Amino acid sequence: MHPWDVSPQEAIAIQKSLQSHISLTDDFGDIKTVAGVDVGFRENNTITVAAVAVLDFQSLEVIETAVAHRPTSFPYIPGLLSFREVPAVLEAMLKLSAEPDLLLCDGQGIAHPRRFGIAAHLGLLLDLPAVGVGKSRLTGSYDEVPSKKGSYVPLMDKTEQIGVVLRTRSNIKPLYISPGHRVSISTAPKLVMQCVTKYKLPETTRRAHKLASG
């Protein structure tokens, strides 16, 4: 079988069928470890590099890391990012000695046209609490975010809230936070802030990014 060898049309159908299975309720116990997930590309985009960095949720110290390389098999199409990056991420996740208690992914959770961004896809496939941490907007509208660190405003699609726009550093472009699976919209930004220190990006993503890139 080639579960990831699908056409864009098939990918959209898969997202629509899986979407109803995600949970937007807080469904987790004590969070001891948090994993940051990021993906990079090499050799003119022909090689996909996925990295996972597991940190202690309390101290934010790195506990374990894993990296996986795979031939790139799907183009970048807005709305279908997970079909390009998830295969490599799953491979990296399998290399971990222990599953993390929470996943922080680069990209959107339900703040997606079909409410099924990469954080929702990964969270569902791994059955782990997951939150999407996007550096830019895919869909949704919002009002200006107060400039102070920690403040946030709702990210809306019509009248439906799909996430929040969170200021992780004063006077610096905010992040787009949305739950992926087993986490509520109101809890998502709090979990992310607990992973932020002095930089715009949470430590989880910073660590994973360094592994997947330079």
Place this chain on the structure above:
DNA sequence: GCGACAG
């Protein structure tokens, strides 16, 4: 038909 468009 015309824009918008995660990484």
Place this chain on the structure above:
DNA sequence: ATCTTGTCGC
């Protein structure tokens, strides 16, 4: 995402 050096500001 990636190609790339210095530079403005807290």
